[in-house]
Amino acid sequence: MTLLEARRIEKAFGRTRALRGVSVAIGSGEIVAITGPSGSGKSTLLHCLSGIMCPETGEVHYDGRRIDTLDEAARTRLRREAFGVVFQFGRLVPELTAAENVALPLLFGGNGREESATVARAWLERMDALDVADARPGELSGGQLQRVAVARALVTGPKVVFADEPTGALDSVAGERVLGLLLEAARVNGSTVVIVTHDNRVAAHADREIVVRDGAAAGVVV
Amino acid sequence: MTFFQVAGMLGRGGSRAERARARLVAAGAALATCFLFGAANVLTLNGQLDDRLGPIANRGTRPGVAFAFGLMILPVAAFLYQTGRLASADRERRLAALRLAGATPGEVRLLGALETTRSAALGTVCGAIAYVLLEWSIRGLLLHLPTTAAGVPPVPGLAAMALVIAVATVSGLLAGRHVVTSPLGVIRRATRRPPGRYVLLVPVLGCIPMVALVVGVQMPYRPFAILLGAGLSAVGLMLSASRLVWASARIAGRRARSAETLLAARALEADTRPWGRTMSILGLAVAIGSGTGWIQAGFMDARHTLDPFWLTSFTLVDLALLVGMAVAAAALITHQAEYLMEHGPVLATLRAAGVADGELRRVLTRQGIIAAVLPCSVAALIGLLPLARALHNETWALWPVTNAVLMAALGVLAATLATKASQHRLQRAVSPGRLRTE
Amino acid sequence: MLDRLFIECIFACMSTGHILLGLLTERPKHGYELKREHDDRLPGVKPIAYGQVYATLQRLERDGKVAVSGTAKEGGPERTVYEITGDGADEVHRWLAEIEPPAPYVSSALFVRVVLALIAEGTADGYLLRQRAAHLERMRELTARKNTAGISAGELLATDYALYHLDADLRWLETARQRIDELTQEIRT
Ligand SMILES: Nc1ncnc2c1ncn2[C@@H]1O[C@H](COP(=O)(O)OP(=O)(O)OP(=O)(O)O)[C@@H](O)[C@H]1O
Ligand SMILES: [Mg+2]
Numbered sequence: 001m002t003l004l005e006a007r008r009i010e011k012a013f014g015r016t017r018a019l020r021g022v023s024v025a026i027g028s029g030e031i032v033a034i035t036g037p038s039g040s041g042k043s044t045l046l047h048c049l050s051g052i053m054c055p056e057t058g059e060v061h062y063d064g065r066r067i068d069t070l071d072e073a074a075r076t077r078l079r080r081e082a083f084g085v086v087f088q089f090g091r092l093v094p095e096l097t098a099a100e101n102v103a104l105p106l107l108f109g110g111n112g113r114e115e116s117a118t119v120a121r122a123w124l125e126r127m128d129a130l131d132v133a134d135a136r137p138g139e140l141s142g143g144q145l146q147r148v149a150v151a152r153a154l155v156t157g158p159k160v161v162f163a164d165e166p167t168g169a170l171d172s173v174a175g176e177r178v179l180g181l182l183l184e185a186a187r188v189n190g191s192t193v194v195i196v197t198h199d200n201r202v203a204a205h206a207d208r209e210i211v212v213r214d215g216a217a218a219g220v221v222v
Numbered sequence: 223m224t225f226f227q228v229a230g231m232l233g234r235g236g237s238r239a240e241r242a243r244a245r246l247v248a249a250g251a252a253l254a255t256c257f258l259f260g261a262a263n264v265l266t267l268n269g270q271l272d273d274r275l276g277p278i279a280n281r282g283t284r285p286g287v288a289f290a291f292g293l294m295i296l297p298v299a300a301f302l303y304q305t306g307r308l309a310s311a312d313r314e315r316r317l318a319a320l321r322l323a324g325a326t327p328g329e330v331r332l333l334g335a336l337e338t339t340r341s342a343a344l345g346t347v348c349g350a351i352a353y354v355l356l357e358w359s360i361r362g363l364l365l366h367l368p369t370t371a372a373g374v375p376p377v378p379g380l381a382a383m384a385l386v387i388a389v390a391t392v393s394g395l396l397a398g399r400h401v402v403t404s405p406l407g408v409i410r411r412a413t414r415r416p417p418g419r420y421v422l423l424v425p426v427l428g429c430i431p432m433v434a435l436v437v438g439v440q441m442p443y444r445p446f447a448i449l450l451g452a453g454l455s456a457v458g459l460m461l462s463a464s465r466l467v468w469a470s471a472r473i474a475g476r477r478a479r480s481a482e483t484l485l486a487a488r489a490l491e492a493d494t495r496p497w498g499r500t501m502s503i504l505g506l507a508v509a510i511g512s513g514t515g516w517i518q519a520g521f522m523d524a525r526h527t528l529d530p531f532w533l534t535s536f537t538l539v540d541l542a543l544l545v546g547m548a549v550a551a552a553a554l555i556t557h558q559a560e561y562l563m564e565h566g567p568v569l570a571t572l573r574a575a576g577v578a579d580g581e582l583r584r585v586l587t588r589q590g591i592i593a594a595v596l597p598c599s600v601a602a603l604i605g606l607l608p609l610a611r612a613l614h615n616e617t618w619a620l621w622p623v624t625n626a627v628l629m630a631a632l633g634v635l636a637a638t639l640a641t642k643a644s645q646h647r648l649q650r651a652v653s654p655g656r657l658r659t660e
Numbered sequence: 661m662l663d664r665l666f667i668e669c670i671f672a673c674m675s676t677g678h679i680l681l682g683l684l685t686e687r688p689k690h691g692y693e694l695k696r697e698h699d700d701r702l703p704g705v706k707p708i709a710y711g712q713v714y715a716t717l718q719r720l721e722r723d724g725k726v727a728v729s730g731t732a733k734e735g736g737p738e739r740t741v742y743e744i745t746g747d748g749a750d751e752v753h754r755w756l757a758e759i760e761p762p763a764p765y766v767s768s769a770l771f772v773r774v775v776l777a778l779i780a781e782g783t784a785d786g787y788l789l790r791q792r793a794a795h796l797e798r799m800r801e802l803t804a805r806k807n808t809a810g811i812s813a814g815e816l817l818a819t820d821y822a823l824y825h826l827d828a829d830l831r832w833l834e835t836a837r838q839r840i841d842e843l844t845q846e847i848r849t
Contacts, residue, residue, distance in 0.1 A: 037838065043658065052574045052654050073578065080576025087657060091571035095488035107481035108577055153575070164657075180807070200830045201823055204799035211792070 002061075003028040003192055004049055004160060009058030009068075011044055018044040019055065020215040031183060031193045033203035036212035042196045043164055045212060049194065050083055050162045051075040063159075080109070084153030084191075086163040086182070090145035092137040098148045099124060099133040105156050123151040127181050143174035150182045160192045167202055179205055243305055246556065247341040250302040251386050252349030253549065254295055258382035259353040259374045261291035266375050276534025283535075290542055297503045297550035303393045304496060304553035306338055308560050331395060338394030339387060346383045417464035417494060424461055425604060428454025432607040455604045459505050463597050464498025470596040482581055486588035489561065496557040497593040500637070503550035504594065505601035508633040511543045512605025515625030519618040544632075551636035558586060558644035562651035569648075570656035582652060583645050590641035591634060598633035602626040676708065676716050681725060681744060681752045688729045688743035691717055704818040717742055725751055770829060774836055788837050792830060799826050 004026040011019040018041045026032050026049075034042050047053040048060055051067050054075075060068040067078060079085075092101045102120035107113065124130045127147040132140055140148065146166060153161055166182065167175030183205055186193045195206060203209050210217055264278055264287045277283035354374065431451035434441055441447050468491060475487035490497060518536060562569070569582055606626045683689065683697050691713050699707045720726045725748035730741050744752075770791065777784040805811070806819050 037834065047574075047654055047657070050574070052657070076573075076576055076578045078576075079574065083576065085571065085574045087571055087574075089567075091568050093485065093488070093565075093568055093572075095492040096484070100484065100488075104481055104484075104572070105575060107484065108581065113479055200796065200799065200827045201803075204796060204803040204823070206800075209793075209796055211789070 001028050002026070003030075003063060004194075005061045006045070006049060006055075007059045007061070009045075009048055009055035009060060011041075011048060011053065011055045018215055019048065021058070022212065022215065022217050023058075024049075024210050024217055026192060026194060029190055029192055030208060031186070031206045032195070033206035033209045034194065034196045034212060035198060035200070035203050035209055038198065040212045041215040042198075042212050044215075046162055046164055046194065046196050050085065050160070051079055080105070080156075082159040084156065084158035084161045086146070086149050086153045086161070086166045088165040088168040090137065090140075090142075090149040092145065092148060092152070094137050097134050097136060098129065098140065098144075101137070101148060102151045102155055105152060109156065120151070120155060123155050124148065126185060127151045128177075141174075142169050143178060146170060146174075146178045147181060150178060150185070154182075154185050154189065154191070157189055158191055160194065161186055162194050164196045165198075166195065167197070167199065172201065175199075175202065243308060243556070244337070244341040246305045247302060247338055247390065248345030248348065250298050250305065250549075251342040251345030251390055252352065254298045254302075254386045254389070255346045255349030255383060256353045257291045257294040257298065258386065259350065259357075259379060261288040262378040262382060263357060263374050264288045264291065266373075276531055276538055279531065287538075290539070294542060294546055294549075296506070297546045297553075299389060299393065300499050300503050301549050301553040301556075302342075302390055303396070304499065304556050306390075306394045306396075307496075308556045335391050335394035339391045342387050342390030342394075346386050349386075350379065350383060416468050416491075417498060419465055421458070421461040422465055424458030425455045425600075426458070428452070428456070428458050429604065429607060436607065455607075456506060456509060459509055459597075459601055459604055460502035463502035463505050464494050466597045466600060467497045467501055467593045468494045470592055474592045481577075482584040483588055483592075485585045487592055489565075489585075490589055490593055493561070496560075497554070497589075500550050500553050500557070501593060501597040504547055504633045504636060505597045507543045507546045507550070508598050508601040508629045509605035511540070511629040511632070512602040512622070512626035514539055515622030515629075516606070518625070519621040522621070523618045543629075547633065547636045551640040554590065554637060554640035555644045558589075558641055559647055561586075561589075562644065562647050566651040566656040567659060570652040570654065573652045574654070574657060579648065579652070582648055586641045586645055586648065587638055590637040590639075594634040594637035598630040598637075601633070602630035605629070676712060677720055677725075678752065678755050680713065680716055681720065681748050684726060684742060684744040685749060685752060688741045690732055690739035690741045692739060694742075700812075701814050702818075703812065703815040704822070720748065724748075768829070770833065774833075778840070784840060785837065788833050792833055795826050795830050795833070799823055799830075802826070 002025045006022055006024050008021045008023050009019055010017070010021055022041070022045055024045075034045060036042050044053070048055045048068070051060070051062075051070070054060075054068045058068075059066055062078070062082070067075060070078070092098070093104065096104070099117060099120050102123055103113075103116035106116035106119060111119075121130065121133055124133050127150055129144055129147040129151065132144050132148070137145060137148070146169075150166070153163075161182070163182065167178055170178060179202060183193065185191075193206075195202065197203055264284050267278065267284060268281070277287045357373065428451045431441060431447040432455070435444075435448060471487045471490035471494065474483060475491055478484035478487055514536065521532060573579070573582065603626070606622060679698060679702070680694055683694055683701075689697070691710065694717075695708055695710050695713045698705070698713070717726060721728070721742070725745060726742045727745050728740055729743040732739050732741050773787060773791075774784045777787045802819050802823050806816060806823075811819075
């Protein structure tokens with residue numbers, strides 16, 4: 001069953017045509033890698049699929065609903081309720097501890113402080129990062145940062161996890177560990193995962209690859 | 223190429239934001255010049271003038287007015303310093319290329335100071351011209367005084383202008399201190415310890431003679447002790463503002479039930495000093511404002527009317543306090559801009575994860591509230607102390623208390639409004655484009 | 661199945677004699693034990709025939725690298741146990757001190773196909789995409805195998821080895837595509 005779909009979407013930044021009519025369909029529970037050379041529009045595609053941006057033409061559908069025509073508030077709600085995001089450099093709030101960073105989405109969701117902290121710690125434990133729960137992001141290694149970021153993305157039990165180069169700043173062993181934990185947790189959750197990467201070994205963790213070239217899906221490799 | 227040529231070349235470059243900041247520096251310098259000119263002007267007046275001029279009319283109160291004008295430099299200086307910091311952070315980003323080419327951090331800082339000096343010089347000249355025109359028109363058109371009566375004497379006037387430029391240059395040099403720049407242009411604030419706790423003793427010490435007065439203890443050298451106490455309290459309040467901000471941030475961080483409060487409190491705790499600087503000025507204004515309540519009440523208690531002289535005096539004092547608060551709070555706007563610039567990618571990530579813009583705006587506002595409530599309340603309390611028990615009719619005591627509450631609220635309001643004013647930057651700071659940059 | 665291509669490459673680069681000597685450094689072993697350990701601990705390397713173990717051991721004995729240390733009988737037939745000699749140990753360590761010569765020549769069939777596709781069909785785009793799909797499919801299998809529980813260290817290392825080589829191919833394929841694109845652009849303009 002198709003959960004997330006883009007139909008001939010186009011997006012331009014000034015005179016740069018980042019996306020030129022991309023169509024992709026991602027099934028429920030699937031793990032999909034979006035690959036392609038630098039500047040081909042992978043991140044832009046991810047942002048459009050996740051409702052962070054809206055394409056100029058074309059349609060984006062999630063769970064049978066068209067989302068690119070929703071207003072900002074509705075898309076924000078959708079992102080909060082159904083999506084989780086991980087980016088290349090963790091992007092944790094530098095003043096909060098790792099555990100508080102993970103608890104943040106729960107707090108924003110209106111949960112209590114203690115309850116959120118307990119759940120956050122449980123997720124850190126699953127991500128093998130309980131030992132750094134009380135450290136600030138500045139004190140963490142790249143791999144630890146990413147594991148905390150993954151915990152933050154998964155803590156709300158999202159339907160879809162979007163990851164943009166989640167292992168881009170890591171060496172291969174640390175990267176594999178982060179990826180393994182992410183995919184394992186996503187499988188247990190039943191989450192769909194969309195990973196943007198230009199690392200073939202990361203792409204090999206996915207069920208399927210979508211190759212983006214010059215703003216278009218060149219070959220959808222099944 | 224000489225150093226000055228480089229400076230000139232770089233002066234022409236720069237983004238829109240930097241030019242805006244250069245204008246802020248110029249505005250601050252202009253304001254400072256106006257205040258100093260006002261002080262000089264008041265001091266050169268002679269003879270008794272129209273009562274409607276309030277404290278300016280009276281020979282005996284003129285030095286006090288000049289002193290008040292001098293005090294107004296404080297918020298302006300804090301504003302200039304904060305703006306200078308932000309400008310230097312921006313500039314260092316731009317000059318990172320220069321660092322790569324081998325310029326030392328000292329040279330870059332000197333270039334920064336030169337740019338600040340130029341803006342300040344421009345502002346000073348504009349301020350001087352504006353003041354002279356304003357004074358001339360008030361004197362000639364409104365008061366119908368002989369135009370020969372007095373004006374800003376040239377020598378102190380020039381000295382004041384030189385002083386403003388010098389202060390701006392020094393603050394420009396100091397401003398770059400806490401910013402660490404690598405040749406690659408990565409900027410982060412050097413980690414710093416929380417503000418010391420022992421400064422809290424100073425205002426406590428200052429309050430002792432005043433509390434003694436309230437309780438009715440007999441003191442030797444009473445007026446002197448009270449003056450010393452008031453002075454110590456005021457200075458102590460300014461010194462301990464950072465610590466008070468830090469303490470309330472810490473408490474708020476521990477107790478926070480919502481994500482917004484947690485984020486706001488932790489950001490404050492991590493970077494207390496800019497808030498502390500602003501709060502020391504705001505606090506001083508609140509304390510003075512709260513103190514004037516007693517004078518007003520005492521006055522009403524004794525005479526039951528207000529003649530034009532006192533009315534003008536009180537109005538002028540309130541006006542000066544308001545201006546001081548506004549200028550001090552304006553420094554927060556530039557500080558918030560710095561916070562947004564630094565946290566842009568992190569906030570953009572939170573937004574990508576489904577945090578609404580309104581929630582992010584609340585983070586900014588709560589920073590203002592958390593930072594302002596404790597220092598302003600303490601300041602209002604301190605302001606209430608020195609003149610207590612000076613009344614015959616106890617009901618008049620209601621006014622100073624009300625006034626103190628109002629002043630504290632005004633201080634908090636000023637800080638909150640300043641954070642609101644920087645919210646328009648939020649949209650740009652958290653745009654999806656910021657997800658791409660490191 | 662593990663990728664034969666790479667494994668054969670590993671295999672060609674070393675001699676059976678050195679492998680058996682290496683296994684014997686632990687303790688004396690008999691021929692059948694050596695064959696089993698060879699196949700278990702070097703997963704993916706082409707399984708060795710018992711005959712070859714036997715022949716190699718005899719050659720090593722003749723050269724003084726191993727010596728017969730006794731016989732063992734555990735249920736089955738009686739087996740000759742070999743132990744490594746001082747000479748043999750020296751030989752293993754000398755061999756480990758050497759390095760494999762990095763191959764500076766292009767021998768990949770991929771390369772040949774890309775060039776011929778350009779010559780015969782004017783474009784290699786279709787081929788490159790199909791090859792990419794095939795490579796990635798194989799990498800996916802290998803990755804899945806790595807994630808199975810109870811995988812041995814040797815198997816893990818061998819899988820990584822294969823993955824890295826497939827990855828290198830893929831990166832070369834992608835670079836080839838970009839280069840060909842650039843060249844075509846240049847010719848057109
Ligand atoms: N906010 C933006 N403003 C201007 N141009 C942009 C913006 N976002 C993307 N682009 C341009 O759109 C094109 C695609 O960018 P995108 O970030 O999607 O590529 P990518 O495939 O993710 O690249 P990389 O692998 O380097 O991350 C690029 O040419 C880029 O310069
Ligand atoms: Mg990208």
